[in-house]
Amino acid sequence: MTIERHNHMNAVMEKTGNNIGIIGGGIMGVTLAYRLSQKGFKITIYEQSNSVGGLVRHFDYEGAHIDRFYHTILSSDLSMQNLIKETGIEDKLHFTETKQAFYDNGKLYPFNTPVELMTYPPLRFFERFRLGLQILYSQLESDWHEMDKIPVQDWLIKVSGKAVYEKVWKPLLRAKFDTMTGSVPATYIWSRLRRMLKTREGVTSREMMCYLETGYSTLVDAMAEVCYQHGVEIELNTGIEKILTDEGHVTGIVKKGGQIASHDILISTLPSPILASILPEGYETFYELLNQQQYLGVLCPLLILKQKLTPYYVLNITDESIPFTAVVETTNLIDPKYVNNYHLVYLPKYIEPNSPLATLPDDEIKTMWMANFKKMFPDFDESLIQDFIVQRARYVEPIRPINTSDQIPDIQTPIDGLYMGNTVMIYPDLGNGEAVTSFADKMVAQILETHKSIVV
Numbered sequence: 535m536t537i538e539r540h541n542h543m544n545a546v547m548e549k550t551g552n553n554i555g556i557i558g559g560g561i562m563g564v565t566l567a568y569r570l571s572q573k574g575f576k577i578t579i580y581e582q583s584n585s586v587g588g589l590v591r592h593f594d595y596e597g598a599h600i601d602r603f604y605h606t607i608l609s610s611d612l613s614m615q616n617l618i619k620e621t622g623i624e625d626k627l628h629f630t631e632t633k634q635a636f637y638d639n640g641k642l643y644p645f646n647t648p649v650e651l652m653t654y655p656p657l658r659f660f661e662r663f664r665l666g667l668q669i670l671y672s673q674l675e676s677d678w679h680e681m682d683k684i685p686v687q688d689w690l691i692k693v694s695g696k697a698v699y700e701k702v703w704k705p706l707l708r709a710k711f712d713t714m715t716g717s718v719p720a721t722y723i724w725s726r727l728r729r730m731l732k733t734r735e736g737v738t739s740r741e742m743m744c745y746l747e748t749g750y751s752t753l754v755d756a757m758a759e760v761c762y763q764h765g766v767e768i769e770l771n772t773g774i775e776k777i778l779t780d781e782g783h784v785t786g787i788v789k790k791g792g793q794i795a796s797h798d799i800l801i802s803t804l805p806s807p808i809l810a811s812i813l814p815e816g817y818e819t820f821y822e823l824l825n826q827q828q829y830l831g832v833l834c835p836l837l838i839l840k841q842k843l844t845p846y847y848v849l850n851i852t853d854e855s856i857p858f859t860a861v862v863e864t865t866n867l868i869d870p871k872y873v874n875n876y877h878l879v880y881l882p883k884y885i886e887p888n889s890p891l892a893t894l895p896d897d898e899i900k901t902m903w904m905a906n907f908k909k910m911f912p913d914f915d916e917s918l919i920q921d922f923i924v925q926r927a928r929y930v931e932p933i934r935p936i937n938t939s940d941q942i943p944d945i946q947t948p949i950d951g952l953y954m955g956n957t958v959m960i961y962p963d964l965g966n967g968e969a970v971t972s973f974a975d976k977m978v979a980q981i982l983e984t985h986k987s988i989v990v
């Protein structure tokens with residue numbers, strides 16, 4: 535930290551006595567710290583694992599950084615791209631044209647351009663027309679509040695028809711919501727279509743996506759580096775077990791092991807049920823609200839191959855007997871030279887917390903996954919497999935049931951000085967880096983407004 539910065543921080547502290555604790559060092563927590571430290575606050579981030587990044591963390595594999603989960607930045611993700619520019623890592627950002635396809639009845643069908651959509655063989659001519667109409671319709675509809683009252687399948691069947699729903703939408707919804715599709719409102723598909731269509735360029739509808747050459751976590755690491763320069767403390771391996779209050783106002787936290795740290799302001803970026811588990815006594819209504827928030831987890835085996843599998847970034851699977859719901863070959867986006875010339879194929883399955891798959895041992899997952907993988911690719915040569923690594927996460931995809939947007943928690947919690955932000959609150963946007971970093975900006979604006987007397 536520079537002497538000027540140190541003096542400046544001390545001036546803020548002397549003037550206000552306020553210091554902020556941020557719980558959770560995922561992209562949300564680190565963006566908040568990055569922004570608030572620029573305003574001169576004293577910040578400590580508490581992260582329970584041994585590095586920042588949360589869901590966007592990478593692991594080291596033979597010297598290369600490999601994303602635990604597949605992550606892409608869309609060409610329309612401006613908040614992410616601005617952060618990349620601000621932190622000086624723009625030279626690591628690359629744009630690639632990506633392609634997707636459907637696996638239907640043993641065959642692969644490209645599904646990218648209007649022509650491919652209008653000639654998609656599993657659909658009849660009239661059905662293709664209705665699918666195109668649905669996509670167009672989603673662009674014209676601007677009021678999501680009405681859509682929030684309609685079950686997603688009702689809305690899709692109404693506009694696209696039953697056949698299109700069964701052959702296109704249902705597999706896509708199953709991929710994201712597992713058995714919970716029936717609880718999801720039309721808002722979800724509306725939001726998703728709007729996001730995906732923004733990545734399309736010109737009349738050819740080429741899909742452009744971006745990646746950071748050393749992985750998505752490079753951005754979090756770059757922000758963390760600036761945070762250090764601003765005097766932010768990042769306590770790793772520090773799980774928070776309790777929030778402390780006095781007469782309804784935050785006073786600090788208890789770390790795992792019992793150590794206490796004092797804070798005047800706390801910002802939780804934890805998934806809602808985890809925040810509920812560390813609340814003090816006496817906030818039963820808030821506790822229940824947090825525990826009502828639902829999430830799916832993800833089971834995401836990664837196949838590291840010595841050769842390219844397909845030309846597609848995503849292959850959507852319509853066959854419900856296959857346990858994973860997509861084949862995501864990220865090295866059709868990322869240049870393989872950044873991952874030791876391997877080819878990375880993620881085989882995800884979003885799962886409910888009580889799914890038997892959630893606790894199935896890795897070797898059994900491998901047997902089940904590979905048997906189905908071979909069914910899809912009968913000519914696949916097994917000697918091309920370098921590794922099979924199972925990744926899992928419990929709180930990934932928030933489920934906002936039909937017409938419950940009034941049950942979204944507020945940034946300002948009922949506890950004075952405690953703020954919260956997580957993906958259940960980013961609605962109707964979807965949980966992704968763009969939405970999370972934009973939401974962090976919104977939180978910062980609200981916190982600054984509330985505490986404007988201490989901003990210098």
Ligand SMILES: Cc1cc2nc3c(=O)[nH]c(=O)nc-3n(C[C@H](O)[C@H](O)[C@H](O)COP(=O)(O)OP(=O)(O)OC[C@H]3O[C@@H](n4cnc5c(N)ncnc54)[C@H](O)[C@@H]3O)c2cc1C
Pocket residue numbers: 557558559560561562563580581582583586587588589590603604605606607772773774775803804805808832834882927930956957965966967968970
């Ligand atoms: C399979 C998959 C694919 C995805 N694809 C994309 C994509 O292509 N593009 C995109 O933009 N986004 C994608 N995402 C979504 C993106 O990863 C998330 O939206 C984002 O990482 C959420 O960040 P967060 O900081 O809100 O939460 P998290 O990353 O979950 O961070 C929460 C942090 O809190 C910590 N924590 C938990 N409990 C405690 C405690 N008691 N004390 C202290 N710390 C604690 C955790 O260790 C974690 O680091 C994908 C996610 C998955 C799983």
